[in-house]
Amino acid sequence: MIGGKNSLYGPVNPTADAGYSADHPARKGFFTDTSICIGCKACEVACKEWNDVPATHFDMTATSYDNSHSLNANQWRHVAFIEQRKQLGAQDPGMRPPEVTDLPMPTMRPTDTAEAVADQADPTGDPGEKPDFRWLMSSDVCKHCTHAACLDVCPTGSLFRTEFGTVVVQDDICNGCGYCVPACPYGVIDRRKGPDGASNVGIAQKCTLCYDRLTVGETPACAKSCPTQSIQFGDVEELRERASARVAQLHQAGIMDARLYGNDPHDGVGGAGSMFLLLDEPEVYGFPPDPVVTTADLPHMFRRATAAAVTLLAGGALAFVGRRR
Amino acid sequence: MNEDPRDEQQTSAVIGSAGSRRPRRPGGRRRHGPGVESVVPEAEFSSYYGRPIVKPAPWEADIPAYLFTGGLAAGSALIAAGADLTGRRHLRRTGRLGALAALTFSGAALVHDLGKPSRFVNMLRVAKLTSPMSVGTWIITGYAPGAGLAGVAELLDMLPESRRPGLLGGLTRVTAFVDRPAGLWAALFGPPLAAYTAVLLSDTATPSWHAAYRELPFVFVGSAAAASAGLGLLGAPVSETLPVRRLAVGGALLELVAEQRMERSMGITVEPLHEGRAGRLMRASKLLTVAGGLGAALGGRSRVLAGLAGVALMAGSACTRFGVFEAGLASARDPKYTVVPQRERLEREGPVRYEQ
Secondary structure, eight states: OOOSTTSSSSSOOHHHHTTOOTTOOOOEEEEEEGGGOOOOOHHHHHHHHHHTOOOOOOOOOSSSSOOSOSSBTTBSEEEEEEEESSOOTTOOOSOOOGGGOOOOOOOOOOOSOHHHHHHHHOTTSOTTOOOSOEEEEEEEEOOOOSSOHHHHHOSSSOEEEOTTSOEEEOTTTOOOOOTHHHHOTTSOOEEOOOOTTOTTTTSEEOOOOSHHHHHTTOOOHHHHHOTTSOEEEEEHHHHHHHHHHHHHHHHHTTOTTOEEESOOTTSTTSOOSEEEEESSOGGGGTOOSSOOOGGGGHHHHHHHHHHHHHHHHHHHHHHTSSOOO | OTTSHHHHHHHTSOOSOGGGOOOOOTTSSOOOSTTOOOSSOOOOOOOSTTOOSSOOOOOOTHHHHHHHHHHHHHHHHHHHHHHHHTTOHHHHHHHHHHHHHHHHHHHHHHHHHHSSHHHHHHGGGOOOTTOHHHHHHHHHHHHHHHHHHHHHHHHHHHSOGGGOOHHHHHHHHHHHHHHHHHHHHHHHHHHHHHHHHHHHHHSSSOHHHHTTTTTHHHHHHHHHHHHHHHHHHHHSOGGGOHHHHHHHHHHHHHHHHHHHHHHHHSGGGGGGGTSHHHHHHHHHHHHHHHHHHHHHHHSTTSHHHHHHHHHHHHHHHHHHHHHHHHHHHHHHHSTHHHHHHHHHHHHHHOSOOOOO
């Protein structure tokens, strides 16, 4: 994988860098526009159905309405639910701030006075002010990085770059060594622990960008099932343009918090195949703010290790020089 | 919409991080007097309900045990070769048998981690320079025949002449012929074997492992030298242990100094090295390494003291491996160690951009 000058870092065409000939298809990816995600989880379900990803837990996290916890071996799409004391643009989410959510006992509605009707219509008692509460929903997925740490550190060659520029695990070659798991700067890939009877237990698992569907010209299951087009699939080059246009549109509408994540080929992972439009800082969604692929430092690491090895060899030799006892 | 002054306040609010605050470590902050708090504020950061961002390695005790025995095997092969060339028979025997035992144990730990032996063989289907695990697999595959042959030669040599009839006798004559080249071969692979394990940990997104990448190889080779010299002190008579006494002192010093430098360069990701289980292990490691190094330097001429120093050095090396391992896992579990260093870098240098 150390082919070109930029193989460990910087903007490259990952497909060409992996050695595909010039007639490979365009790089494919996702653009997830979280500003129109409604948190329906159709993507999670479609992904599980199509890829036969087992269901593991149905428990709530007790922190939000998120019941699928994180991206992991059994969760290749994960919809995050973030509850914030913050206004959502010009939209009225129809929620009242928690501190005034005081549910009274059911009573008969007084209908005889105008005042009572007005009270009912505006429980905050502050006409014109928008509520101080918003939900951010975001469907997270493998980033299919240009410089994929999981792929680079895999000791068996089980992870490979497809002709679409995506990253896929081959179940029959994976050793289950687990090295890709800590290598991923986004915490995406994971070794499958269960449930009993599931296929590929002990094997690294993650989103394949529906490689099987791509090869027959189909759209990935999650994007196909998304009812709001929050998940858009297409050529990465084109998605980058679409994403920039959408951010500009939101900025014009006064939503200055809108920002892109993972779209820049000059960033720490050489640009991601999955880019996101976010409405807050990345870490609020559970993303690292500014990740750098670990292998960017690999040449430096090998130089330090070589120096250390030479030190040990020299030290061992010196210890035996001179007096007999 | 940002005209509302509350918006800015809300942007900087700590969202969902309440569960991930760590208690301050004692001595971690400067006190200016009774009741006066340090001016350095507690790191404030946002996260998704305090849940981890990067995933901790799914490894268990096998891996730090492998790191320790790999270092022990590496150093022992080096000592055995030195002892062989300088005619120290007992030290050679300790080194070769130690290398063989440590190699066997580390191989077993690796196979146990992977699940079955065929998976180790599967690693040999490719050689990848970008994967420290692949490089390490090839280093240990290169090391094993040399150390194995030298170890077996030593075992056969230990059998009394009368117990070596026929075939075994023939085999002994063959191994006695190739044991020195085999031992030197293993000694050549020893240093890379001791050093690559540091890259194995550092080449990950695990905050405390990656942040340590500059100094960790020196910590690990120092630790390997100290542990294997410790084994030499334990197994050989004092008349032959001068080289391992030197190596023990040098290894212990290198480990302690490199570890100190490492801690200074790690920023906030040093905290897991001081807290919880990892903190206890690292403190034990320092104490044992200092005690072992002093014992080797001052008491090495006494058989009992040399043995005690040897045990302390080996235990110290094991504590270092388990401590660094645990600290990395802890740093991955807390999103603070992923977010805060990246935020600090963003404030200092702006976003990371690749420039030609």
